[in-house]
Amino acid sequence: MSAIPDTPPSTGPIRLGATADTALRPTEGPVVRTGFWAARQQVNARVGIPQGPFLLESAGNLDDLRLAARGTVGKYRGDYPFMDSDVYKWLEAACWQLARVRPDVPEGRRLADDVERLIGLVADAQRPDGYLNTWFQAGRGEGPFTDLRWGHELYCAGHLIQAAVAHHRATGRTGLLEIARRFADHIDSVFGPVGSGKRIDGFDAHPEVETALVELYRETGERRYLELAGYFVDGHGHGLLGGEAYCQDRVPVREARTVEGHAVRQLYLLAAVADLAAETGEVELRAAGERLWSAMAATKTHLTGGVGAHHDKEEFGDPYELPTERAYCETCAAIASIQFSWRMALLTGRARYSDLIERTLFNGFLSGVSLDGERWLYINPLQVRDGHDDQGGDKSARRTAWFRCACCPPNVMRLLASLEHYLASTDDDGIQLHQYAAGTFRGETAGSPVVVSVNTEYPWDGRITVSVDESPAHVPWTLSLRIPQWCARFTVQHGQQTFDETSALVEDGWLRLTRTWQAGERVVLELDIEPRLTKADPRVDAARGCVAIERGPLVYCLEQIDHPGGGLDDLVIDTTHPLAAKHRPDLLGGITTILATGYRQNIPPQGWWPYPSGPTSNADASGAAANGRIELTAIPYYAWANRQDGAMRVWLPAV
């Protein structure tokens, strides 16, 4: 019996509220059954999600819930006050998965049983007043809401609410939603705006509850949750928690000029800014989202879509400070970036947001989970040196089965289990395909459904065939296809007509095809995915003198295992030699490799001091060709560290 989804995942994140004002709307019931992402989703369904309850049991998260249920002070398990959030994120992932799997097959039953069992533990742990946080209930800390800088109670509440919304949307059951509402109501009774008579002195230093409260508003129609989200968003930046960028408390988001501080915190906050702008129409929040997204994308995002330059404080760095081996690029930050970008894509309709989503999905996000679905990366560096001194732990460049701070794995699970919902959108005038994956997508036009099917081997192949499955008769509508930012040349064929990149049909990243469609009509988009070399803005010091290999949406890297007979640190690529793509169905689950030509640099004889002065200092890449050519084999970045630990690099010194 296959775990491949049989029923359409009809539910997903972001159901806009009744009065929301966005350019685009999420689609209902998108389905992806084959191809690249379906394979990743199957591993997630077969390996990733089913592991969850065991891992949460052994890491102590479930014991913490049981301890809280007993109502006695005791030994809290785990190092961090946000152990509960791992349970909630897993529940959210499992619920999105529940919506994809038939309840009458063994996998479906087992998953539903696990979900209900964990919900039972959560229910038992909740205090009668709605409060729920096992760290504080275990007697750690000074008590509820006394440590908003580090307590993570509202952060955990946010993940509880997100899980509850997923559970309700996926199953129609209200058990977890009632728990979440009781906690939300408790929070709403404690915090509120000036004049409400409630506490006005804080918010959680780790945003998450904000966007969750918007979703709770969407799910329940209860407007005070939206208002509470707005209160928390605007609480940031006034020094209530000490004024640190780490806590998103240095600058009000409406005034901020760039992204700063802890990357995940910043981006969860900005996802809520976009949510609020969508639901309230507030132009200042929309402008803040646009401004801060642009600052992030243009100056603080790695080639892989990864964000967060600093290990220390897990934070954004300065503009163009984008290190390679010390790129932090937390997997959760990639996910947060996707969540923020998708909300901006819906809000504005601009293609660039989905350009960044594509890049992040295929690279800096997907690298976070191993191909077998069992091991994880918390950080996603762009370089690992020869003989890297890996000390293990959460920040290791080796894949790890679980983390002390286990935020990333269930975050990956929940995104993969709901991925279809990030691929397409609709508006009153048709359907927009943001990402290319084989599947079926439903939109509408003038109240009538439109359904298209996509067939493609993307990203290995640039051909995308879109078939119209259902269309209203005599009503013209627009099929919008995103032309990726990385794509310089394409053709699109419709019937006897062929257009290319010079066509006036492309506007700001969207190819717009408007006509009265007939069921059965086909459009064939052919994106040129010849391998290419990419450079960085000259201000990205870390990539000076280097190029990266890319093909389609994929960033490539070299791994030690493919380059025996030496390390990677002394390799250079000869950019005058052509690149060749070679598909290898046998390798790493089936990948297209890129072959390039390189040399080993002339390393000066090693003295005790590595900084030569004067004319002797010219020994470097020049003349390296004398060392003889080496064939370089590049693999997609997402697939690194799946065979052997060892050196890796994305940016290649170039001659």
Next chain:
Amino acid sequence: MSAIPDTPPSTGPIRLGATADTALRPTEGPVVRTGFWAARQQVNARVGIPQGPFLLESAGNLDDLRLAARGTVGKYRGDYPFMDSDVYKWLEAACWQLARVRPDVPEGRRLADDVERLIGLVADAQRPDGYLNTWFQAGRGEGPFTDLRWGHELYCAGHLIQAAVAHHRATGRTGLLEIARRFADHIDSVFGPVGSGKRIDGFDAHPEVETALVELYRETGERRYLELAGYFVDGHGHGLLGGEAYCQDRVPVREARTVEGHAVRQLYLLAAVADLAAETGEVELRAAGERLWSAMAATKTHLTGGVGAHHDKEEFGDPYELPTERAYCETCAAIASIQFSWRMALLTGRARYSDLIERTLFNGFLSGVSLDGERWLYINPLQVRDGHDDQGGDKSARRTAWFRCACCPPNVMRLLASLEHYLASTDDDGIQLHQYAAGTFRGETAGSPVVVSVNTEYPWDGRITVSVDESPAHVPWTLSLRIPQWCARFTVQHGQQTFDETSALVEDGWLRLTRTWQAGERVVLELDIEPRLTKADPRVDAARGCVAIERGPLVYCLEQIDHPGGGLDDLVIDTTHPLAAKHRPDLLGGITTILATGYRQNIPPQGWWPYPSGPTSNADASGAAANGRIELTAIPYYAWANRQDGAMRVWLPAV
């Protein structure tokens, strides 16, 4: 009344024990009265050290001692358990300074009073059993020696012992030494080797007590302190504290292949390794010192001599991982490097150790204190970007009056107050000048004193005149002059004879002049200090495509304030244009600037994504000349951040 030292600083760190076996020995009573370092010492004497008691009072360190003296649990002031060490480091600095100042002038009296007052507070705080640590005595933590990973008790004890040794050497008084011995004896009663019946399960995760115990052995002749130091050194690396590199507990130092973990901890430990090798003659420890120093110098040291690549955990990175803006290069790590190198220089007699000391003193160490002596840098990056988002605090690129973690300022004070002791050495056959500073240095040969005077304007001028002041009649001895690693050309003139770098008199960095010297004879060494361009080993990715400007021992940098009309991030240097040195007595206390020629790079038009692919990607430094030449003004790195906050960079992209 001048605070310039009137009496020779006859005492200093490292008085070798009676059975020590080293190639070289420290000199007695070196004096530096004028020139570059004398000016820095005067600021230290006039501003830095006198501030100490006020700063220690306002930061709470002295209150913590008073609290401990009351013997009651109370409110400990300060964020860290090692507040006591700041007091001890200041006392050590003040005691070295006491040895330099006449006790009958007001400054001398004031300083002596301050020292005795603080010693009184320390004495009152000590428990009857000798234990002394205000954090634990204040009731923080679980109790004495229960938290060797973070308690810092032995670390603080080490600084107490170092201060006591300085006090005893400088004043002959025994008050502080008795306090230190009581604590050392207490520690010795608790910890000891297998079979001693004492605790064998630990050491301090922050080394310092080890080298201090060797000094206590030297000062008292009590061999069990030396043995206890050996016990602690060899305790590291067996997992007793959990096995982390951060705690210097992953690999026994005798087996380690490279420096790792927290840079200051590693280097304090290695200073003790060198001390033990000197006092015990253990070849395995000596080999470890040589091996680890070489690994550090060749692969983990920045051009400035700064060490420690990572902000996170303040640790060494991988070989050749030497970032620019994220160079941590803690001021304390530079000091620790100098302490380790000097011990290795004495142990082995090799010049390279003093090469690194020179580079570190003039650059990565001296940058740690402002020219006015009032403000400090904890970290010493090699680049600050345009619009750097400086969040203040200890890790700021802006100079700060004091730190929450105030380890660096008193560390600078103690090194400057004892600096003469790092400049020259003696052996049975004469005197070795390791560093060039105007002053008088005493050595010996066959039991007779030899005294030489140095006159020089170094580092601004390369001429060093050495005069023999005192020499035994008819006994030949050797004057050894270090030819710096950076110096490719020199001449040395003695009477009618002139030698240069081709002379056979130079061996492994030492110019050896052996003869029967007469008082009044002069040797004139002329080092070529033409400004030069330096590159990095090609594996130093952070410096790819860049050069640094150097002159003599000084590393140079560009600062924003000297380059109006734009930022620094888009500047490139034209390496085909000559460099010109220009002395500016008016600027930054008198410096030689270097003028170079550069351009502004062609920055591609900013889109939302900073990674262009394909042929459009070639816009960079090539063709930048079309933008018009700009004169670049470089200042010595040590003098940066003394006029204005703003961008700075050492490594300059080159065309």
